[in-house]
Amino acid sequence: MSTLIQCQNVTKRYGNTVALDNVNFAVESGHIVGLLGPNGSGKTTLIKLLNGLLVQEEGQILVGGNPVGVQSKAMISYLPDINYLDMSKTVENIAKTFALFYPDFDMNRAYDMFNRLRIDTKKPLKHLSKGTKEKVQLVLVMSRRAQLYILDEPIAGVDPAARDFILKVILDNYDSNATILISTHLIADIENILDQVIFINDSHIVGQMTVDDIRANNGMSVDAYFRENFRFADPALRAFMEDGKGEN
């Protein structure tokens, strides 16, 4: 086990707004890690920094010992929270593009999953349902033999049956030397496959623990723990709830 991600004193601002404030944490290889936090806490900003889509104002990020750049990008397979694929292309064509772009892309692995999901690879993406589009993206991302998979909200738009399948896809393709970082607010659906969680709140990392430690120490699921500790974490939500109370 070696250190795969190292964030040291990382600060990211958008104008006067601080999105990440002096963030420090490390993630080892060989884990499935949940990045959990309320809306607007800084999850996606952190993920974009790891992928080099944004640059921090202060601090250092190392992935596999390298600063974010060409080498780190080759190690990371990233599922963004938005659909970025060309909708007019067929699934087959997109898979071919992936194979051209990424030397670690495994076409057999992708087709095995497309077949099991009964996805028609001859169809253009725009003719597929929202859930199926999400599945196509996930299959493509998980078909790379990367060292770090970063999945931003992978289960947000799918029904429970598809969600179970997605979790199986993640487990099936997980290799014990790789790490998967999954950001989500749907904790209950995913916590059984995580071994570690990082809590992010209000631009700060507020905890990094194992799932079973949380359960053993608090006698509750990670989901319940999160609700209890971050229920009123969003200032706007807190103000709204308190206003409501005042009127009653």
Added chain:
Amino acid sequence: MAWEFDSNKPIFIQVVERLQNDIVTGVYKPGDKIPSVRELAMAAGVNPNTMQRALQELEHTGLIYTNRTSGKFVTDNVSDIQRANESAVDKTVKKFVEDMKALDVKGEEILELVKGAIK
């Protein structure tokens, strides 16, 4: 049988208990090969590291052993399995008595109720 988890208890403990139960009740018989960590993790829908630790725990208690070239197997030692069964029965009884006490049913009363239920 599908795997179900109580959300308030560590997953690791529940996986160990389930596998112990599967061995004690003969889902896996003495000498049977145990599926791989990956297969078990997929079936249970849990983290492979958790499954790995659970199998190590079972190996530690002697219920399974590793053959270096061919995987993990249930022990051939029936008395080890017998012992695990007795401990599982013991635990279930203790928990039952605790639950009954919580419902304010005590001593002889529990015995009478159990006798009634068995008939």
